[in-house]
Amino acid sequence: MIDFVMPQLGADMTVGKLVAWRKRVGDSVQRGDIIAEVDTDKGVIDVEVFADGVLERYLVEPGATAAVGTPLAQIRESSVPIPAMATSPPPAVAPGEPTAPPVTGPTTGTPGRLAISPSARRLARELGVDPAQMMGTGPGGAITREDVERAATISPPQAPADAPARMRRAIAVAMSRANRDIPHYYLSTTIDVRRALSWLEKENALRPVADRMLYGALLLKAVALALRQYPEFNGFWADGRPQPSDRIHLGVAVSLRQGGLIAPALHDADRLSVGELMCALRDLVERARTGALRGSELSDPTITVTNLGERGVETVFGVIYPPQLALVGFGRIVERPWVVNGQVAATPTINASLAGDHRASDGHRGARLLAAVERLMQEPEKL
């Protein structure tokens, strides 16, 4: 039996509210199925299950707020167990020790007396949150006043009007942490995009309207391919060291109409053709704006790419989204006098910038990453 737990959908998430179950007890579930809807500061997210089996029982009812990592339901695994990757934050099961028959089941506090200080209990009562739905971070898993305050930030029925304020708060938490913890450095370069744009124009003329591509898709693909050669910019800072990821999930910054910003993952962007990437991007942007993102898209971007050119700026000086290691920004297309083969010609160019985490990488490698993006953009047909 394995636990389906409240997932961490982004570094800034500590608690979430279960809105609805999308599978019933007794239903069989497959890895990737949407099992629940969870309300977070980023809106209501469809959460996938990471195991195959049968939904055995609910541990939490819709409407309840639970800390990240709290078991929400139990799943009886099907005969062929799916190794690893089950339940995003691995519970206290030590990998590489298969000998001891693991005692699975709830690893957090057993039912019975709740470890909570009187003052935290009083606060919970005042704020109208249920301590039984929280995971304590105090000594011995005790629930602290801070845990209660955190849980209260996602309180019972939030009016939709409150959503922008909650998102603002989530951004505030993540960005404050970025500024406090990450020693940023910044690099920028100007890229000639004449070839890329003329290739795109020709390509789009051959495509039906619905399959047309935006130049942003070329930029994303170029970044994804460049990251293969410079893995220190792709992944996470965790346990005091950089942990590069072998998958390239571009977090694409999408501004929302009601204000705010979200950067869901475009999974395995380096393996998609530009056409496929464009298709995935359209779908992702649409779902980000209509509030239909999936949990995995929020929890696993390995780098953020933002394009602020549409808003008229030339250069982006980005803030890294923790625990990621870098952010690549693009400005608007500007026509400049540009020297090509000794001749000055009016040429469309775009500024690409990198915000890097100096704990994980150095400017020298960052410069090479941007140079690789520039080089890749000169051969758009090969992207």
Place this chain on the structure above:
Amino acid sequence: MNRDEIRLSVLSVLRTIAPEMDPVDLDPGANLREQLDIDSMDFLNLVIRLHERFQVDVTEADYVRLLTLDDCVEYLAGKLPVSPGA
């Protein structure tokens, strides 16, 4: 389809892209991208949906002819078969 019908149709497409839009406040002669804060992805969706609704193929070169609501109506009216009495 006459111009008023086209206008209503375009407005309903625009509402799928900018749901908070109030047609009463929309200046038909002003730039849609700026008024409705739409980006190139929204604009592509607008073109795709106009294509679906009107069966009109909008080339990329024609994008500059769709800058305002009035532009869209004129452009589509010019591409659609003339309805009797229009």
